[in-house]
Amino acid sequence: MIIVLKPSHTPKELTALLKEIRRLGYQPHVMRGVARTVIGAIGDERSHPSLDALCAWSQVESVTPIQKRHKLVSREAHPQNSTIRVRDVVIGGPELVVMAGPCSVESEPQIIETAHAVKAAGAKILRGGAFKPRTSPYEFQGLGEKGLKLLAKARKETGLPVITELLSEDHAELVAEYADILQIGARNAQNFQLLIAAAKTGRPVLLKRGLSMRIEEWLSAGEYVLSNDNAGLMFCERGIRTFETYTRNTLDLSAVPIMKNETHCPVVIDPSQGTGRADLVVAMCKGAVAMGSDALLVEVHPNPKAAKSDSAQQLSLEAFAKMMTELRPFAQAAGRG
Amino acid sequence: MIIVLKPSHTPKELTALLKEIRRLGYQPHVMRGVARTVIGAIGDERSHPSLDALCAWSQVESVTPIQKRHKLVSREAHPQNSTIRVRDVVIGGPELVVMAGPCSVESEPQIIETAHAVKAAGAKILRGGAFKPRTSPYEFQGLGEKGLKLLAKARKETGLPVITELLSEDHAELVAEYADILQIGARNAQNFQLLIAAAKTGRPVLLKRGLSMRIEEWLSAGEYVLSNDNAGLMFCERGIRTFETYTRNTLDLSAVPIMKNETHCPVVIDPSQGTGRADLVVAMCKGAVAMGSDALLVEVHPNPKAAKSDSAQQLSLEAFAKMMTELRPFAQAAGRG
């Protein structure tokens, strides 16, 4: 930690502060500058109590940590890329993995038709929401367990592993019984109890970035998964909230190279939530693939016009198949199959 | 709903669209403008299925709702101010209510001393965190049930009702057993399962605004409480996330007049989380009181320098007492006791 003192501090105050720093388990190191006195506090910031409380000392101007709070997710601790195997599919390896399917599971024909179509187009994992978090209590809340069963049926017919959202601690066991990957949504990205419950099922966890989550907070949230003995963590950028209103969210593609630098966990891009507009999905996918995303999570519906949720952002089956063809040269340019 | 068509649509497409609008239960009304054709869809947007799906029609440029999604929280539905009685304290009435106490309950002496001191200074409700949501799994997570018991003990000694945070559906019964008001934190503001669980306990619920929650989303989240048969809802502004880094958050005091316009539920301001800096708390409280806030939620600690969480933003007991004196003329100017 670096502690900067106000110009007005007295020698006595400095002595008291140094004593407190030692009490907290750090070795203080004083540097007298031209305009400010600075104390470096030497010690492992992750095992000792935090020095943040020093902010409450009246003579302290600022306290700046040197070490990051997360460790298990960091590339520093684990230089190689992690890979996650889900049945026969490997995420984070040489192959680009596309996860596709409807925003919500709505009926058996809808999900079965979609599963066959996205498989034929090259998708490797089927997505679909059974429990839906909706901004208003009066909107369609998903089919619940019935939706999970339909996903399982679609998997049985097509062999595609299934990813679906978990939005209640109380459903963790139930969802884990049917799903191959548990998705934690943006609005729950700092619902730490849910992250722990998801981790404890042992299923891989796809952690979406919260709407206004800084990179460092996202990494720390991921730490809740790895520190609960679940190595199957992947991070999914799905658009952040900015001042822009043209799109529903601003898909932050810089998250791809940043997260590949910071963490060994696979990085996934969701261009459907990320823009809220089907007409932007193809371009965003091309960018994501070119920039090194390990996987894509794309909303696809047999009839977007009749979708029960988020119709504006779902691709038709034909549009999805066309996109998969168009992505190929970019995947190859990025050294991916 | 107002549906704007692209200039290029054909008569046949228009006919198909009108048919779909009728099928969804609305009466379409076509207006041909100079540059665009616009359809007004007449019908109750809260009882009929949403027209959002029309966005997926290729000839549609935009779909704009006219009615708000929420109803029970709205001032339109309930013109009088709602009041919430918690033991002998009334929130939302003529008297300004101050809720004060430590960020985290840390020990019996800490919470008992604080309770006595804030009561003496004029606070009417005791706050204190027992279960703490922390950005990193390696930070102090609160005393849990032991903390709840200490809060109950402080209530017994001082008579102050108690507010504490609920952060897991699985704790709802437990926390409701000890606490008089359940607080839903900013990071859980759209954890709808938690909102429902809190509502079902029957205890009043203080719903903090999420870090990047629009007014309308906040009102819709509140609707989850009222529509689950709990009339005891209050809204608490605690700072939003912006580009500014000088403060931890940007406390949006305009939320006071806006929420007083939009909803009948009481409005609370939390200047401690809202700024993250004890030195700004007094000024923010003066502003909040002048602008018509029904209550304040203030962090106070007997020894902020030694606090286990958020030390930089907690007032000392003396500073709190001084502030309470300073607030009096502003409360009077605002017509409050």
Added chain:
Amino acid sequence: MIIVLKPSHTPKELTALLKEIRRLGYQPHVMRGVARTVIGAIGDERSHPSLDALCAWSQVESVTPIQKRHKLVSREAHPQNSTIRVRDVVIGGPELVVMAGPCSVESEPQIIETAHAVKAAGAKILRGGAFKPRTSPYEFQGLGEKGLKLLAKARKETGLPVITELLSEDHAELVAEYADILQIGARNAQNFQLLIAAAKTGRPVLLKRGLSMRIEEWLSAGEYVLSNDNAGLMFCERGIRTFETYTRNTLDLSAVPIMKNETHCPVVIDPSQGTGRADLVVAMCKGAVAMGSDALLVEVHPNPKAAKSDSAQQLSLEAFAKMMTELRPFAQAAGRG
């Protein structure tokens, strides 16, 4: 400056870095921590060349300045409040100063009527736009020099000093000839050439905060005025851009106590631009006054319904007079006349 090294650096790289730090005029001070090596560079960061360039060294993880870039605007350099005298009016002194008038000067009767009315209600300075910066080239751009002449006429009739916006370097002389205070608008807050031109006229300058300007950037922009030999600088918060769409901008009232801490220059609040809604102006003014704002800048129009710009945010003459009465007890509570 504090320079943090990556864990992988070699002794040779460290030596080269220390040499470079000395070459740039600083004294390096090495601290070896548990996880990182940190270098404190001792020297006056405002007189020596910046060490930012060290970021480009591959073994450097981060470079953090200790000193602020601004000096003349800072409270540290000038502990007493600065006051600005404009004819008989003193801004930054014990009296709260209200500046009021229309968004745009539209006609002689409009500005004269407004000037008389705001004076009668207690305003001390007349505002009015002659040159208007408009988002679109097809909107009303102001009356230009004719508007300036009408402002001067209104001043002659009422004795109220005049504030108006400067938006072109080429107009600096012209506007300074007619106006008592030059306003720099939010969109020009980092148009440094314009700031210099305004400063050089010798007239006091009201510098609005840019839409996404951090406190520190705002202070640095103010430094352009003071360092060009113009001591008459005041800062005006007028709403920042956030994700919220309910209001046009989010008026950041925390800017009042923050700027009063950081700088000796007067602080002004503009609730009209700050919210874009006349119905919120009164509450925002109450908050601003309670929090210690030195002045208010309020848009007032004899007939807002017919205004040529920003009609939604202008108060009528009656509403303004009523507000002035309502503000009195808050000004008194804040120790102001």
Added chain:
Amino acid sequence: MIIVLKPSHTPKELTALLKEIRRLGYQPHVMRGVARTVIGAIGDERSHPSLDALCAWSQVESVTPIQKRHKLVSREAHPQNSTIRVRDVVIGGPELVVMAGPCSVESEPQIIETAHAVKAAGAKILRGGAFKPRTSPYEFQGLGEKGLKLLAKARKETGLPVITELLSEDHAELVAEYADILQIGARNAQNFQLLIAAAKTGRPVLLKRGLSMRIEEWLSAGEYVLSNDNAGLMFCERGIRTFETYTRNTLDLSAVPIMKNETHCPVVIDPSQGTGRADLVVAMCKGAVAMGSDALLVEVHPNPKAAKSDSAQQLSLEAFAKMMTELRPFAQAAGRG
């Protein structure tokens, strides 16, 4: 325009409103809905006076425009892509154009060496700042006219056209004399007087997106160039300001497909300003090229460690050459040379 009335309006108020709408040149069209009455105002919103002023009517809840304010920049008005020829280079055509060079022109050897190197690597245009807008008045402000002369010399030696920033109306003639393209920086993106001055030189104008500029505001700012008889407009995304602090700005790559939809003008990406970190530039360029950007604007310096400005974001000559090779397969995949 769509005008929504409050539920409480009287028939008399409605009549007055309809009269006003007609007076403003529109044909009103009333729709009585279940919860609200809505008026469609038929007329050309770009030639008639704005209806915004209706917001000031007490019975009006909201006013929503149907038409966009801009016309000349819109794809609707000009369906084909515009191309801009600068000496032998065509921007917006089939070939991807890379503009590269130092943040600031610092010396003759620096700019000449860079010009030769970027040309050899495949860049088609040389960038370099002569007049620099700096956050603080104490930072390096550029070489001014001397810098322009050095750019002209570099052009003479290499044949590369030159782009440089214009930051003062008073320099417009001077800069246009030396430069082939005038760059308007992010902080001046709504300095409309500067946009007009730039347009009037007749040189092509590269308009950067302001730090918190919405797509629609950016298009409207561009309208200031086209409506001043200069068809040579290109838009450059350079990162927006968000809550994220990991990068200096958040480069919004979704601007590429959005702007290609909305406007016929070429779209350029600046990954150097956009991220502030050289280590992210390559990935951002790959994404930009894959997504259809017409051009890239990249900062390159012979010795970033010694750069006088923005050293952290400049690529070395070697790194730039390597990147140009790596971009090739992505440009081919995107159908570009």
